[in-house]
Amino acid sequence: MTVREIRQADYPAVQALHRGVGWPQRSLAGWRWLDDNPARHEIGAPAGWVVDGPDGQPAAHLGNMIHRFDLDGRSLYGATGYSIIVTPEAKGASRALIKTFLAQTGIFAAYTLNANSRSQPLYAHHGMVPWPQATHALKLSWRVAPLTLLAGRALRGLLKIAPGLAPSMGEWFLNDRLGRTPRLRLPNGVSVLTSLRDGSPYDRFHKALAREGRLLGDRRPETLRRRLSDPDLTTAPLILAHRRGDVITGYALAMMAKASIIEAPVLEIIDLEALAWDDEAIPALMSGLIAAARPMGAAKVRLQATTPRLQTRLGVHASTAVTEGGWGHCHAQFMMDVPYDLWSPTPYDGDYAACLRPLPLVEGRVRRARVGAGRSEASKV
Secondary structure, eight states: OOOOEEEEGGHEEEEEEHTTTTTTOOOOHHHHHHHHHHHHHHOOOOEEEEEOOOSEEEEEEEEEEEEEEEEEEEEEEEEEEEEEEOGGGGHHHHHHHHHHHTTTOSSSSSEEEETTTTHHHHHHHOOEEESSSTTTTTEEEEOOOOOHHHHHHHHHHHHHHHHHHHHSSSSSOOOOOTTSSSOOOTTTTEOOOOOOOSHHHHHHHHHHHTTOOOOOEEHHHHHHHTTTTTOOOOOOOOEEEEETTTTTEEEEEEEEOOOOOOOEEEEEEEEEEEEEOOOHHHHHHHHHHHHHTTTTTSSEEEOOOOOOOHHHHHHHHHOOOOEEEEOOOOOEEOOOOOGGGGBBOOOOGGTTHHHSSSSEEEETTEOOOOOOOOOOOEEEO
């Protein structure tokens, strides 16, 4: 079984692999956007790997997303794997793909913050460890439309009994608030962040954050601007700032997503960070996210990956959260002698921003969509 680096010519076939398992499908422009990741080019890392089937087309895939990190002015690089898809024609390829992913050089860590329950057992076999140890299986959510969520649970139960109904159902739980720009009532000190210019208050916040001596994902304005330029986004992300006067002391980045045709829309927290001295920033930002969720059409707010440090900083919101997950979705293998205990990752450091299923909108309007069913073996690293 031969593993080779992915080429741009492979993207239509990789798109078909995603379609076959009912996962979000990127446009060709979206795949090129991922391929153009500056951090990847800085260390010459592959954009991913494929295994070809008998017809010479990719029958298995693993994406390789490179993130730049900063530690006291030193640039480091981490790799998160995403979208392992293995068809019956390439059965067993997942082991070879993961082995190749872990063998790459130039990175301080190879990790996932987004493994599903099916893929979880693969990681220990390859030397990856649950990390952060205390919270690797924890997801937190805050419900804002409990009746919608209850209906979604009932619908999932129905489809377990009669899975054949799914392809003909279309999108559920859409509402007329989706895609609109609502008027938000935010807590004191919290406002929508509109400027990511170099030299802006956000830029000064990022620089102050970097001076704290933690191992941090690259949050420079130019990096954030690029992240928000994903051509497959159907709605603009929500960015909130916590301010003291004209000084930003914390920020939150969240995206609207809809995991499948039978899932309710969710406001997914991608990033949540604050300066170490401001204990009020993160609780205030969380209050702002929860307040924004319903006007934006979300049924809940969710934090897909967390750490003990972030749990503590959530304050009262940690005790009001609903626990989700329950399997080890965060695993890592560290390649360099760096103080990785200084790393407190948020979903920003994983693949969530690129792999969440966007709202099914066209030009701001709700559309109906179909999701194909497939029989492939699928997992996320």
